[in-house]
Amino acid sequence: MKPVKPKSRQGRAGVIRFARGFRSDILSALPEKLYRAWMAELKTPFFKSIVAKDPALVKLVSKQRPLDFPKSDYLGDGLRPLLGDSVFLTNGPKWQRQRRIIDPAFEGGRLRHSYPLMYDAAQGLLDRLTTGPHEFEELASAYAADVIFRTLLSVPIVTEIAHDIFQEFRKHQAAQPIVNLGGILRLPRWMTRFYRPAARKSVRRIRALITELTRNRARAIADGTAPQDLATKIMTTPDPETGKCFDWDEMVDQVAIFFLAGHETSASAIGWALYLLVVHPEWQDRFCSERQMVSDDFSSLSELSQTRAVFRETLRLYPPVPMMVRETCQSENLRNRQYDRGLQVVISPWHLHRHQRLWDNPDGFDPDRWSTDNGRQCLRDVYIPFSAGPRVCPGAGFAMSEGVLALAMLVRQHRFELCPDRLPQPVARLTVRSKN
């Protein structure tokens, strides 16, 4: 059985039909040809975007000339009230400086330090599971948020402030579901800046809570009592070029993006991985040989090659960030076509990972593919769930560890089945989620 995939739009769509379809779900509003073409133009009287799937073009935009294809302001408009000037939204020298400070916190050695905290969070997830039906996305979300709270700020999700932030993020997601894809449509500025009252309220509350946590941490660093977690590392690392650290205002913006980018994406991936294991129960059996190996020792993760292959395959079929938008800042010749500055360039892991001219069995679930020639080549050239180039996700290694760990722990202790009347249907919200 092939894993669930949204039906693409059939035939041409006028701007109204497209906008309507886009609002309910961009994955099904886009045409089928995107799974075969190397580049496609999305054109209406109001905007023009291209969707790039030619590996050479994706490489040009993400790796070779990333500074010439910055993130578009349209994307920023919708997210800035929540994320301020966080590394996810900035461009140019400001973004480069932020990455120089943030990247060391996610290097390999630090991951080893965070791992026992991830293990505790995974234990917490198991404790919440009882026999019977569960809404798994919700559980995965709580687990991933717990991992972030513990590793970033040394507060488990059961503490009041962490619990409140988590709940407010959920409210925000419900009130402002597609905001980060606004750039694809090049919606008018007033639309991308429009915030529903409920979303405004949740933003105010999230920022107030994060400010409180960050202020407390700044004080603890000054007193010499701060724990050695990711927040302390980031707040005390000077930019090697200027010697300056983040001030705590800037840190509030970074903490906001770590929570958002760090828990929504991982929760989406873990949820879909469990769905895939449920419709392919033979893989739950194949984990048997590995599941006794997982422990609170970081090096145990390297033994879990089958679990890792499943998680990797999940990120191929259901990349949590389905599309990324960049903008040309000068006229460009792309695949022998001339475009003006201001063109939206969409890089779509969703379509790239299921491209019919690149992958064997593109829509099938096959974790063994990673040891075939085709799988290895695609992994190198076109597999980009964490993006690629200098803007690659700094949390990629972190996310792989927490995902593989969660799967191994879950399957070690439980057997999972699908509730027969609840087949999930992928839709693109802030991340790829299930409609039902």
Ligand code: HEM
């Ligand atoms: C399965 C989990 C994850 C996936 C699939 C994922 C994917 C991505 C992708 C595709 C981007 C690039 C977005 C763009 O350029 O528009 C990104 C950026 C980012 N991610 Fe992740 N991510 C995951 C987990 C995490 C975690 C756990 C953290 C932090 C602890 C994190 C922090 C960030 C940050 C700060 C950025 C912005 C980087 C920049 O723009 O320079 N992510 N992520």
